[in-house]
Amino acid sequence: MKSKPKAWAPATLSEYDGVRFLHLDSIWVQGAMRIRKPDQLELEYVQRMCAWMLWCDEAALGQGHGVQLGLGAAALTRFTHGALKMRTTAVELNPQVIAACRQWFRLPADDARLTVLNQDAEVWVNDDANLQTVDVLNVDLYDHEAAGPVLDDDAFYAACRGVLAHGGLMTVNLFGRSASFARSALRIARAFGSDQVWSLTPTKEGNTVVVAARGVQVPHREVLEQRAATIESRFKLPARQWLRLVKPLPTSILQAL
Template structure:
């Protein structure tokens, strides 16, 4: 049931939101939500690059679109974190970029400490519940890249993680659109999350990385299934690496359709 599926998000939105803090190690600035868990990071000398490996993998949707069309597309992030994805899509990819974030402190800290630009014609950060926001009619079939990273301060499991939620995610995508989701691949909840994504998108539309050393697994789901050859993916990966300095060639050793895993 939709109401039951959204209970955790509703509870979080009503509860007191965690305090946002930052730390540094000299080269990297980290964002925390009231615990030692790292919720995002930024290279201090390269604030618009993506520092964390799993966050870089959230850009794997680039493998499925023509690089020459990227700047004409729209990106949506659910969860601002340290704004790494939002900044990369806006500044590096030159995309029209929207982000939904529930915690106003996160937005304020990103603007002050993580070089998040002010809202403008191509950039907007909307404060509110992501699960409710994406159900609004104006977002239907609007976005080519949807990036979902919705963990609370305990970082135990995604705040929104039901098949109904992922159906709503599918509904905001264009025909060529793709969703990437951050999951904990070594956590017991991973298989349940993957089943929910496959239920919403169809098994033939879903791809997954191997977990990072920290246990993050990025899952990608296409609005419309694609089955490119490995050579086609390699050519695309090489161009992504050249244009945007993302380790896309390495991705191909770690990234497969979920049907190939069974």
């Protein structure tokens, strides 16, 4: 007897003050796009998911392979593919999200630089074919209830490090004011090493972006400041503010390693 097909949370949208929002059968926002400025990163935490650029040499910016685990409203995918001109892969489990992004959120069709996969992110990061093939990995994996990351254990973060090339960078969206943040950050630090993990202070909504690197040499402050100025000039993102918000992991987490 055939098993019943999985019932996916339906993708719905709302609009307010010129912004279109993606929902998954709940009030929680899964992503957003300003209708008249679709290339603009609308949500603050999504902007901060680009903070990896501070640790990236300017000559390498836009080079290599960018991957998003969790499509959301395709904002990061559009940015990586469109603004950065990187080879881009998005991995999304819910086919309704992919369809919604193509219909309502300006996600372009696949091309030579863009591949959108209807696949489980855990399967993707554990596929040996993807080992050390990724230069930038954005992880934003929440279900329709948005209660916490759906993939968040030691094995998952170890696999995320495994797909990164040497010098690769990962950003993860966590809830910084939740008790789960310390557990998640500790797991990331175990996988990457405490000297390769940083966090930004939480947004007003509580989202905390963690940046983790594989074999990155931390630049001097002057270099980071110059990179931040370049990012602001080229991409109109508040990178100098990000730099003020970056901090090492809390001592309580480091002591638990």
